[in-house]
Amino acid sequence: xxxxxxxxxxxxxxxxxxxxxxxxxxxxxxxxxxxxxxxxxxxxxxxxxxxxxxxxxxxxxxxxxxxxxxxxxxxxxxxxxxxxxxxxxxxxxxxxxxxxxxxxxxxxxxxxxxxxxxxxxxxxxxxxxxxxxxxxxxxxxxxxxxxxxxxxxxxxxxxxxxxxxxxxxxxxxxxxxxxxxxxxxxxxxxxxxxxxxxxxxxxxxxxxxxxxxxxxxxxxxxxxxxxxxxxxxxxxxxxxxxxxxxxxxxxxxxxxxxxxxxxxxxxxxxxxxxxxxxxxxxxxxxxxxxxxxxxxxxxxxxxxxxxxxxxxxxxxxxxxxxxxxxxxxxxxxxxxxxxxxxxxxxxxxxxxxxxxxxxxxxxxxxxxxxxxxxxxxxxxxxxxxxxxxxxxxxxxxxxxxxxxxxxxxxxxxxxxxxxxxxxxxxxxxxxxxxxxxxxxxxxx
Amino acid sequence: xxxxxxxxxxxxxxxxxxxxxxxxxxxxxxxxxxxxxxxxxxxxxxxxxxxxxxxxxxxxxxxxxxxxxxxxxxxxxxxxxxxxxxxxxxxxxxxxxxxxxxxxxxxxxxxxxxxxxxxxxxxxxxxxxxxxxxxxxxxxxxxxxxxxxxxxxxxxxxxxxxxxxxxxxxxxxxxxxxxxxxxxxxxxxxxxxxxxxxxxxxxxxxxxxxxxxxxxxxxxxxxxxxxxxxxxxxxxxxxxxxxxxxxxxxxxxxxxxxxxxxxxxxxxxxxxxxxxxxxxxxxxxxxxxxxxxxxxxxxxxxxxxxxxxxxxxxxxxxxxxxxxxxxxxxxxxxxxxxxxxxxxxxxxxxxxxxxxxxxxxxxxxxxxxxxxxxxxxxxxxxxxxxxxxxxxxxxxxxxxxxxxxxxxxxxxxxxxxxxxxxxxxxxxxxxxxxxxxxxxxxxx
Numbered sequence: 038x039x040x041x042x043x044x045x046x047x048x049x050x051x052x053x054x055x056x057x058x059x060x061x062x063x064x065x066x067x068x069x070x071x072x073x074x075x076x077x078x079x080x081x082x083x084x085x086x087x088x089x090x091x092x093x094x095x096x097x098x099x100x101x102x103x104x105x106x107x108x109x110x111x112x113x114x115x116x117x118x119x120x121x122x123x124x125x126x127x128x129x130x131x132x133x134x135x136x137x138x139x140x141x142x143x144x145x146x147x148x149x150x151x152x153x154x155x156x157x158x159x160x161x162x163x164x165x166x167x168x169x170x171x172x173x174x175x176x177x178x179x180x181x182x183x184x185x186x187x188x189x190x191x192x193x194x195x196x197x198x199x200x201x202x203x204x205x206x207x208x209x210x211x212x213x214x215x216x217x218x219x220x221x222x223x224x225x226x227x228x229x230x231x232x233x234x235x236x237x238x239x240x241x242x243x244x245x246x247x248x249x250x251x252x253x254x255x256x257x258x259x260x261x262x263x264x265x266x267x268x269x270x271x272x273x274x275x276x277x278x279x280x281x282x283x284x285x286x287x288x289x290x291x292x293x294x295x296x297x298x299x300x301x302x303x304x305x306x307x308x309x310x311x312x313x314x315x316x317x318x319x320x321x322x323x324x325x326x327x328x329x330x331x332x333x334x335x336x337x338x339x340x341x342x343x344x345x346x347x348x349x350x351x352x353x354x355x356x357x358x359x360x361x362x363x364x365x366x367x368x369x370x371x372x373x374x375x376x377x378x379x380x381x382x383x384x385x386x387x388x389x390x391x392x393x394x395x396x397x398x399x400x401x402x403x404x405x406x407x408x409x410x411x412x413x414x415x416x417x418x419x420x421x422x423x424x425x426x427x428x429x430x431x432x433x434x435x436x437x438x439x440x441x442x443x444x445x446x447x448x449x450x451x452x453x454x455x456x457x458x459x460x461x462x463x464x465x466x467x468x469x470x471x472x473x474x475x476x477x478x479x480x481x
Numbered sequence: 482x483x484x485x486x487x488x489x490x491x492x493x494x495x496x497x498x499x500x501x502x503x504x505x506x507x508x509x510x511x512x513x514x515x516x517x518x519x520x521x522x523x524x525x526x527x528x529x530x531x532x533x534x535x536x537x538x539x540x541x542x543x544x545x546x547x548x549x550x551x552x553x554x555x556x557x558x559x560x561x562x563x564x565x566x567x568x569x570x571x572x573x574x575x576x577x578x579x580x581x582x583x584x585x586x587x588x589x590x591x592x593x594x595x596x597x598x599x600x601x602x603x604x605x606x607x608x609x610x611x612x613x614x615x616x617x618x619x620x621x622x623x624x625x626x627x628x629x630x631x632x633x634x635x636x637x638x639x640x641x642x643x644x645x646x647x648x649x650x651x652x653x654x655x656x657x658x659x660x661x662x663x664x665x666x667x668x669x670x671x672x673x674x675x676x677x678x679x680x681x682x683x684x685x686x687x688x689x690x691x692x693x694x695x696x697x698x699x700x701x702x703x704x705x706x707x708x709x710x711x712x713x714x715x716x717x718x719x720x721x722x723x724x725x726x727x728x729x730x731x732x733x734x735x736x737x738x739x740x741x742x743x744x745x746x747x748x749x750x751x752x753x754x755x756x757x758x759x760x761x762x763x764x765x766x767x768x769x770x771x772x773x774x775x776x777x778x779x780x781x782x783x784x785x786x787x788x789x790x791x792x793x794x795x796x797x798x799x800x801x802x803x804x805x806x807x808x809x810x811x812x813x814x815x816x817x818x819x820x821x822x823x824x825x826x827x828x829x830x831x832x833x834x835x836x837x838x839x840x841x842x843x844x845x846x847x848x849x850x851x852x853x854x855x856x857x858x859x860x861x862x863x864x865x866x867x868x869x870x871x872x873x874x875x876x877x878x879x880x881x882x883x884x885x886x887x888x889x890x891x892x893x894x895x896x897x898x899x900x901x902x903x904x905x906x907x908x909x910x911x912x913x914x915x916x917x918x919x920x921x922x923x924x925x
Contacts (some may be wrong), residue, residue, distance in 0.1 A: 057842045140864045155875050236875050251699045257876040278898030285900035397893055398501045409896030420584045420914040431599050431680050431889040432701040433877040445875040449841055452853030454722030456729035470864040
């Protein structure tokens with residue numbers, strides 16, 4: 038048996054029993070993980086040091102950048118945060134095994150829809166070592182088996198964390214095969230063909246990487262293609278709020294997917310608004326690409342900007358770069374966003390409720406906001422606890438995706454020997470189709 | 482602009498406004514469709530007659546079979562059923578625009594999760610003319626634009642029905658471009674590349690067709706791969722119930738995906754159970770494939786059966802053919818189902834609650850049943866009204882999928898100029914993260 042296939046097969050087998058693990062046991066594992074992480078700080082930092090040493094070498098050879106090394110590096114404070122993260126997942130409400138709906142089909146023939154784990158998840162993530170722990174915690178809490186593939190730069194750190202979590206599963210007499218680690222790109226390619234064993238792939242990474250995964254597998258993919266977020270400053274905007282929001286959305290943390298890439302400004306307020314906000318942005322190091330009309334205003338105020346080309350509107354910068362466009366009406370703003378946006382997060386700044394409502398209804402994005410910074414859209418701020426990713430597709434989940442996105446459901450029908458023939462043809466019995474006033478757990 | 486691209490583009494544009502159509506208007510369209518179908522029986526039957534004539538010709542040439550012609554043929558009674566179907570969708574509860582969850586992030590910073598239509602659905606369906614009306618009704622009711630592709634044999638009937646529904650949209654001053662019709666396989670191939678315009682493809686048809694679609698598009702696919710359903714007759718079964726259930730599951734309507742393909746029988750009851758039920762099945766024209774142990778028992782009772790080969794266990798017959806296997810324990814039954822089944826519907830016949838519970842928990846199928854026929858698993862019997870299909874995947878929806886499967890959600894964040902910078906770093910404001918006691922509709 039091939040090695041990767043073997044791991045996937047073991048995960049699948051383990052997933053069947055693992056899916057019904059009770060809440061106490063799952064929380065015990067997570068609490069034990071938190072405890073062991075605390076106890077094993079020193080060897081964990083040592084494993085991380087090996088990765089860092091290798092990374093420094095690659096940095097010298099120009100094969101890595103400084104930002105990656107920063108993300109890779111563990112400190113005692115970061116370990117504290119990871120421990121807090123695990124505890125927070127342990128503290129989250131149990132969502133698996135919940136009765137989602139009930140229906141009496143007929144006297145003694147009862148239908149329950151109950152949430153269950155999806156089964157086997159494969160998550161491919163970046164070089165932050167906390168990602169492995171966060172994803173494993175969410176999968177354990179939801180009752181899913183998981184195949185983990187981390188960034189190759191974090192190899193030793195990931196191995197250490199993986200073995201630590203597996204040890205906790207074993208200590209609680211759970212099947213450690215529910216957690217698997219793969220390490221190479223070739224392994225990932227093999228995974229893509231295993232649609233009989235793996236139920237969902239969650240790739241975190243670049244746009245092109247997610248697209249590659251989507252195009253090369255029949256397995257469902259929960260992916261985050263790109264984050265081209267907009268703020269529209271309406272003619273009814275409180276310009277003071279608008280300035281704060283645009284500045285925050287662009288500069289508070291420009292490297293992330295929910296940062297603003299394009300600022301749309303209503304022509305009625307452009308002359309007043311643009312000079313002020315753009316001066317502040319430029320002073321913070323933001324480079325501007327502006328459309329013709331905006332360019333005129335900026336030039337008049339001696340503010341530097343380049344003329345935006347068509348491709349600018351659909352570029353995700355993740356950097357201190359911003360597109361500026363003047364629009365003549367609300368519809369033009371909405372059209373621009375639906376055409377060039379990535380269905381991630383878009384915000385309107387306006388004091389007019391009717392105009393805001395139109396924006397909310399017609400902008401086809403996973404998060405639409407009124408008078409708030411696009412930077413708010415993430416799992417932690419949305420109260421989901423940890424997130425496995427942000428989905429810019431519209432199927433299964435949308436936007437920041439936490440525990441709930443790792444669940445599906447199962448229909449359970451309990452009868453007394455009922456057959457369909459009795460409900461068809463002449464003298465057919467009728468379905469009662471009325472809601473049952475009981476939960477699955479207590480009902481059977 | 483290419484023709485198919487143009488249609489998809491028009492559907493996408495129409496979908497934006499169509500998504501917020503209010504319930505009364507959507508129901509008015511559906512009621513008008515029901516009314517017009519009644520008024521236009523004669524021309525509808527005439528359009529259908531043209532299709533039938535062409536089909537008869539193809540039948541003579543051996544290019545079609547009788548069953549297809551039977552499905553294609555409309556009668557006044559069938560039109561009555563179609564009308565009832567449309568009325569029933571109109572009568573269903575509105576699921577679009579519902580507040581799914583709420584959260585106060587901070588005083589004056591409120592998050593709502595609200596159900597919205599997915600956007601543009603492409604549904605590819607078989608030659609039953611009622612499918613076009615059923616799918617259109619569900620898409621209109623949920624607020625989705627839809628691109629329809631019916632069987633080529635139903636060309637004239639589908640055109641007639643398509644124009645009739647479009648007329649009703651126009652009469653209610655809704656954008657008729659929300660409904661599109663494509664007619665050829667080449668059109669379908671073009672559709673597969675339009676992942677910027679189409680949000681979900683629902684292919685109904687053969688296993689190989691669904692797989693072809695899944696392998697050739699980046700668009701999400703809600704598909705039904707196959708229906709290999711099992712009944713397991715446990716050692717604790719009431720054999721009288723078991724006989725009724727197995728007979729119903731195999732013979733009541735063998736051509737459908739929820740019919741039983743394999744009967745698993747516990748060795749402790751095989752000698753008593755098999756001869757009786759198999760005699761009855763054989764008398765109803767069922768051909769048996771049995772494993773060695775079952776074969777011995779059947780031979781002793783002069784009942785005809787062939788020895789099952791490995792491939793029999795994973796074959797969907799949709800016909801009066803049945804696999805029979807004797808298993809020595811519950812675990813063996815569960816393993817068989819998880820290995821050879823298609824995650825559709827599987828049933829245990831047992832009076833023992835603990836054993837039934839284990840079956841329910843460990844069989845990884847969209848419907849698991851106790852003492853009931855697998856034939857119950859469909860949208861109508863499950864109280865969903867009409868269904869767009871049955872999903873054997875585990876993502877988005879599972880099992881019979883109705884209106885709810887055509888919805889996703891949108892996060893709406895309403896602030897007062899809030900920025901993320903205030904919630905990070907030193908002296909960071911804290912999130913309150915408490916449930917809001919109001920709905921989105923009334924809340925803003």
